[in-house]
Amino acid sequence: MKIYIDGKYYDRENARISVFDHGLLYGDGVFEGIRIYHGKVFKLKEHIRRLYDSAKTIALEIPMNVREMEKAVIETVEINSKENGYIRLVVTRGDGSLGLDPSSCKKPTVIIIVDDIQLYPEELYKKGVKIVTASTRRIPPECLDPRIKSLNYLNNILAKIEARRSGAKEALMLTTGGLIAECTADNIFAVKEERLLTPHPCKGALDGVTRRTVFALAKARGIECAEADLCQYDLYAADECFMTGTAAELVPVVEIDDRIVADGKPGPLTLALIEDFRKLVAA
CATH class of the missing domain: 3.20.10.10 (D-amino Acid Aminotransferase, subunit A, domain 2)
Incomplete structure (x- = not known):
């Protein structure tokens, strides 16, 4: 498994973010869960649009444009050779101080995880x-x-x-x-x-x-x-x-x-x- 973090790929055991990231400290960030069917990302544009709408509403400026984000998601799916699976796309406020003030966070963190998911058995x-x-x-x-x-x-x-x-x-x-x-x-x-x-x-x-x-x-x-x-x-x-x-x-x-x-x-x-x-x- 290769996990995307801020433009680079890491093995699962080496994928790390700062303990000072406000996504960890305060749940400050947004995310999308997206499905992959037969090698194709389902409703990608709709999910990305909602991600950016959520980010804008909480005054979080994502450090890449919509097309760049779509490309990063597709590339991560391809690198992981996933035909059917689940994408967790996360954007946190980023590394900052221990205070609530988000102005201490200089750059948001972008994470893309591609894995399997099954919430309910077929029966x-x-x-x-x-x-x-x-x-x-x-x-x-x-x-x-x-x-x-x-x-x-x-x-x-x-x-x-x-x-x-x-x-x-x-x-x-x-x-x-x-x-x-x-x-x-x-x-x-x-x-x-x-x-x-x-x-x-x-x-x-x-x-x-x-x-x-x-x-x-x-x-x-x-x-x-x-x-x-x-x-x-x-x-x-x-x-x-x-x-x-x-x-x-x-x-x-x-x-x-x-x-x-x-x-x-x-x-x-x-x-x-x-x-x-x-x-x-x-x-």
């Missing part, structure tokens, strides 16, 4: 997963915009710990107002009366690239799609439910808080969208 894409609602609430947009894909995921990690301790694969996170926000690492969708519904990014959900792709696939099938304020009731009473994410792709949800969703099996639209998505990435 769960056919049988579905169980999730629970976490007591940990999603950080509200007025405190931190959820569209910023920052390095600080402690809020999500605490919810993930709750899920694991309850025996569930994932946790559903609510806003401070009690609305559905997202899962710890995935967006959430409900199907009700042939309508596809998902929380609005401005209400606490990441504007996921896979989320957008699912919207496009559903619309191509003539399915009505909408961003809406959803409560737990809407998921409990849904005809179908599924999660989406770069690493997870599309995962059916068949049980929420000990309540069976519909008949407890992945729904027909969910299965159709999984098939559509897999055809898309294989094309």
